[in-house]
Amino acid sequence: MTHPSHPAVEQMERLTHELRVHQIELETQNEELRRTQSDLAAARDRYLDLFEFAPVGYLTLDKDGVVLDCNLASARMLGLQRSALKGSRMSRFITPSDADRWYLYLRSVLQEESAQRIEIALRHGDQNDHWFGQIDSQRVIAPDQPVMLRMSLTDITRRMQADVERRIAAIDADEREGERQRVALQLHEDLGQRLSALKMDLSKLSSDPNKAGNGAQLDGMLASLDNAMSTVRRITMDLRPPMLDDLGLVAAIDWMVRDTAQRLGVPFTLSLCSEPEELGEHTRLGAYRFVQEAVTLLIHDTGGTHLHVGLSLSRDRFDLLLRARIQAWTGQDANVLSALGASILEHRARLLGGHLKIDEPRIHSGWIGIALSLPRVPAASAEPLSDAS
Amino acid sequence: MSSSPLKPLLSLLLVDDHTIVREGLKRLIEPETNQWSIVEAGTGFQALECLRRQHFDLAIVDLSMPGMSGLDLTRRIKTEFPKVAVLILTMHSEEQYAIRALQAGADGYVTKDCAPTDLVAAVRKVAAGGAFLSTRLAERMVHQLNGKSVSPDLQLLTNREMEVLQRIVNGERLVDIAEELHLSIKTVSTHKRRIQEKLNVVTTAALVRFGLEHQLGRDVLGSNVGDN
Numbered sequence: 001m002t003h004p005s006h007p008a009v010e011q012m013e014r015l016t017h018e019l020r021v022h023q024i025e026l027e028t029q030n031e032e033l034r035r036t037q038s039d040l041a042a043a044r045d046r047y048l049d050l051f052e053f054a055p056v057g058y059l060t061l062d063k064d065g066v067v068l069d070c071n072l073a074s075a076r077m078l079g080l081q082r083s084a085l086k087g088s089r090m091s092r093f094i095t096p097s098d099a100d101r102w103y104l105y106l107r108s109v110l111q112e113e114s115a116q117r118i119e120i121a122l123r124h125g126d127q128n129d130h131w132f133g134q135i136d137s138q139r140v141i142a143p144d145q146p147v148m149l150r151m152s153l154t155d156i157t158r159r160m161q162a163d164v165e166r167r168i169a170a171i172d173a174d175e176r177e178g179e180r181q182r183v184a185l186q187l188h189e190d191l192g193q194r195l196s197a198l199k200m201d202l203s204k205l206s207s208d209p210n211k212a213g214n215g216a217q218l219d220g221m222l223a224s225l226d227n228a229m230s231t232v233r234r235i236t237m238d239l240r241p242p243m244l245d246d247l248g249l250v251a252a253i254d255w256m257v258r259d260t261a262q263r264l265g266v267p268f269t270l271s272l273c274s275e276p277e278e279l280g281e282h283t284r285l286g287a288y289r290f291v292q293e294a295v296t297l298l299i300h301d302t303g304g305t306h307l308h309v310g311l312s313l314s315r316d317r318f319d320l321l322l323r324a325r326i327q328a329w330t331g332q333d334a335n336v337l338s339a340l341g342a343s344i345l346e347h348r349a350r351l352l353g354g355h356l357k358i359d360e361p362r363i364h365s366g367w368i369g370i371a372l373s374l375p376r377v378p379a380a381s382a383e384p385l386s387d388a389s
Numbered sequence: 390m391s392s393s394p395l396k397p398l399l400s401l402l403l404v405d406d407h408t409i410v411r412e413g414l415k416r417l418i419e420p421e422t423n424q425w426s427i428v429e430a431g432t433g434f435q436a437l438e439c440l441r442r443q444h445f446d447l448a449i450v451d452l453s454m455p456g457m458s459g460l461d462l463t464r465r466i467k468t469e470f471p472k473v474a475v476l477i478l479t480m481h482s483e484e485q486y487a488i489r490a491l492q493a494g495a496d497g498y499v500t501k502d503c504a505p506t507d508l509v510a511a512v513r514k515v516a517a518g519g520a521f522l523s524t525r526l527a528e529r530m531v532h533q534l535n536g537k538s539v540s541p542d543l544q545l546l547t548n549r550e551m552e553v554l555q556r557i558v559n560g561e562r563l564v565d566i567a568e569e570l571h572l573s574i575k576t577v578s579t580h581k582r583r584i585q586e587k588l589n590v591v592t593t594a595a596l597v598r599f600g601l602e603h604q605l606g607r608d609v610l611g612s613n614v615g616d617n
Contacts, residue, residue: 189453192480193407196501200413203505229502233482242453243485246460251485258533269603271543323548359548367548 057153061137062146065090065106074153077133079124090151095121095130109137109149119156132160170351177240177285184239192232199225241288248275249284250311253291257309260295271310276318276376283352287374290348291320294370297341298324302368313376320372326361337368345370398424399516400444404436404462405429405451405478410501414449414478417505418512425512433457433465440470447516450495452479452486460493467494476515478508484529487522497521543603545587551605553580557593558600 051058057074059067067088075082078093094102098120105118115138122133134154141147202225206218236242237259244252250272261268279287291309298304304324312319342358349356349372359369401420405411411429420427428445430436433454440448448466452459463475476497477490487498497515499508503523511521522530546554549570556566567577581596590596 188480189407193410193501196480197407197409197413199502200410200417200505204417207505226502229480233480242481243483246453246458246481247485247489251489255483255485323551361548361552366552369548 057151059090059151059153061090061149061151063110063149065149068148077124077131077153077155078122079127093122093125095123097121105135105137109139110147113139119160131155131157133157180239184236184242187232187239188236188242192229192236195225195229195232199229244284244288245281249279249287250275252288253309253311256288256292257295257307260299261307264299266299266304266307268307268309271308271312273311273313276313278376279318283374286348286352287320287372290345290352290372291322293341293344293348294322297337297345298322298368298370301338301341302326304368316376318374318376320374322370323367325367337370345372399426399446399512401425401427401512401516402436402439402445402448402473403427403429404431404433404448404454404459406431406454407451410451414508418509423509433459433462436462437465437469440466440473445470445473447474447476447512449476449478449512452477452481452490460489463490463493463495474515474518476511476521482526484526484533487526487530488533498526499523500526543588546584550580550584550587553577554584554596554600555605557581558597558605 052072054071054073057077058071059074060069062068067085067090070082070085072082075085078085080088091099091102101118102120105116105120109116115136117134117136119132119134121130123130132155134156135151136154137149137151139147140150199222202218202222206215206222241252241255243255254270254272257268257270260266295307295309298307302324303326305327306325308321308323310319310321310323312321337358337360345358346356352372352374354372354374357369357371357373359367359371361368403411403414405414408431415427418425428439428443430439434457436448436450439445448462450459450462450466454462457465459477459479463477466473466475474496475494476499477487477495478499478501479486480501482500482502490498497511497520499511499521500523503511507523514521543551552570553566556569557563561569563577563581564574566572567574570577572580581593585591585596588596588599590599
C-alpha cells in the first residue's frame with residue numbers, strides 16, 4: 001500500500017529536478033564558453049604569430065606619419081626596440097636624400113583611396129648606413145576614428161643592388177662599345193689612310209722606269225702593304241663596322257651575313273626590307289649585335305648547314321628572323337641552342353625592348369628559328385635614356 | 390686649297406679630309422704629265438664652294454669625311470652641278486658602299502688600294518662621261534644584285550612547315566615525311582595545305598617548283614648559294 005505524496009515533497013523534488021536541468025545547461029554553456037575562449041586564444045595566437053613574426057614589417061601610422069603600432073619585423077628593420085619605435089615619426093628613418101619623396105608620398109597616400117607604393121632609401125635607427133625598402137600603404141577611415149595608415153615594409157636592398165649592378169654593367173657595355181667605335185675610327189681614318197697614302201707612293205715608285213733592280217723588293221712591299229690594309233679593314237669591321245653608321249642597319253647586316261657565311265662556307269639566303277626610318281643609334285647597334293650573336297650561335301654552336309636571315313617591316317613592328325638548318329644534331333642537351341647562348345640573346349632582346357622567340361627543332365634534324373620582334377615607335381621617342389647592349 | 394698653273398686638259402676637284410692621301414694621289418696620277426689641273430678640298434663644304442667658283446670636269450670624292458659625307462656630297466653635286474662627273478675614291482671595298490654610291494649618282498667607284506693604272510683609267514673614263522668600276526668589285530656587285538633572295542612569303546612559314554616543304558621538294562612522299570618526322574599523315578597533309586595557302590600555290594608541282602627556285606632542294610643545299 002502506498003501513501004499519496006506530500007505536496008511539499010513533490011515541490012521539492014520538482015525544484016531539485018529543475019535545478020539539475022539548470023546545472024546541466026550551465027555546465028553545457030560553460031563548456032561552450034571554454035571552447036570559444038580556447039578558439040579565440042588560438043586565433044589570437046595565430047594572428048599574433050602572423051603579425052609579429054611575419055618576414056615583412058607591418059606598421060600603423062597616424063596622419064602625421066607617427067608610428068602608432070608595429071610588429072617585431074618592422075622594429076628590427078628600422079633598428080629600434082618596438083617600444084621606442086611607437087611614437088616615432090617614420091620620416092626619422094628616411095634618408096635625407098629621399099625626404100622630399102617621402103613627404104609627397106605621405107600626402108598622396110592620405111589623398112588616394114587605393115594602396116600606394118614607394119621604393120625608398122631608409123636608415124637603421126640613427127645610424128648612417130642605409131638600406132632600400134618597398135613601402136605599401138593604404139589609408140583607413142573608420143567611423144568616429146582619426147585617419148590612419150596601414151603600412152607594409154619589405155627589404156628590397158638585394159634587388160636594388162642587383163638593379164644598380166645591371167645599370168653599371170649597361171654603362172660599362174656602352175663605354176666598351178664607344179671604345180670599340182673610337183679604335184675602329186682611328187684604325188680606319190688614321191692608320192688606314194696613312195697606309196693608303198704609302199701604297200700610292202710605293203705604287204708610284206714601282207712604276208718608275210728608273211727603279212733599277214729594286215722592282216722585286218718594291219712588289220714585295222706592295223703585297224705586304226695590301227695585306228696590312230686588308231688586316232686593318234678586317235679589324236675595323238670586327239670592332240665596329242663603319243657601314244652601320246654610314247649606310248645603316250640593313251646594309252650592315254647584309255654585309256655581315258654574306259661575309260660570315262662566305263668565310264665559313266655556309267650556304268645562305270637573305271630577305272631584307274628597307275631600313276626603318278626611326279631607328280636610332282642605340283637600336284641600330286643593339287639589333288646589329290643581336291644578329292651578329294645569333295649568326296655566330298647558329299653557325300658555330302648548332303653547326304647550322306644553311307643560314308637564312310630575313311628582316312621585315314610592318315606598320316607597328318620590325319621583325320628579324322634567323323633560321324639555320326641542323327643536319328644531324330647529336331648533342332646531349334634537350335635544346336639545340338645552349339642555355340648560355342639563349343640567355344645572351346634574351347638579354348639583348350630585353351635591352352632592345354623586343355620580344356624573342358626561339359623555335360627549336362623537335363627531332364634530331366630540322367630548322368631552328370630565332371625571331372626578334374621590335375615595336376616601331378615614333379622617332380622622337382625611339383631611344384631609351386640608358387641601357388645598351 | 391691650291392691649284393696648278395698649267396693649261397689643263399681636264400680640271401679635277403680632289404675631295405679628301407686627309408692631306409697625306411691628297412698628296413699621295415697627286416703624285417700617283419701625275420697631273421703635270423697628263424695636263425690635268427687639280428684643286429684640293431678637305432671637306433664637302435669646301436668642295437661645294439670650289440664648284441660654285443669654277444668649272445670642274447670631275448670630282449674625286451672620298452666617302453668617309455667629317456661633316457658632310459661623301460655620299461651626301463655626291464648627291465649635292467649631282468643636284469646642283471649635274472655636268473660634273475663624280476668618281477668615288479675610298480678605302481671601303483665592300484659592294485654595299487659601291488651600290489649606295491652609284492645610287493647617289495656617282496659615275497665611278499675605285500678603292501684606294503687599286504693599281505695606279507686603274508686609277509688613271511678611271512679618271513679618264515669618268516671625266517669623259519663614262520662609268521668605271523674595278524673588275525672585282527663589278528663582279529661582286531652583280532652577284533649581290535642578282536643574289537637569290539628568299540621570297541618574303543617564305544618567311545611566313547614555320548620551321549616545321551619549312552622542313553615539310555623541303556622534304557616535298559626533295560621528292561619524299563607524305564607518308565615517308567610523316568614517319569620521318571614522327572607525325573601522322575593527316576598532320577603532314579595539314580602542313581602541306583597550310584604551306585600552299587601561305588605561298589598561294591595551288592598544285593604540288595608548283596610547290597616543288599617554288600621550292601627549287603628558292604634553293605630548298607637537296608642538290609641546291611649542298612652548294613654555296615650565297616657565293617653565286
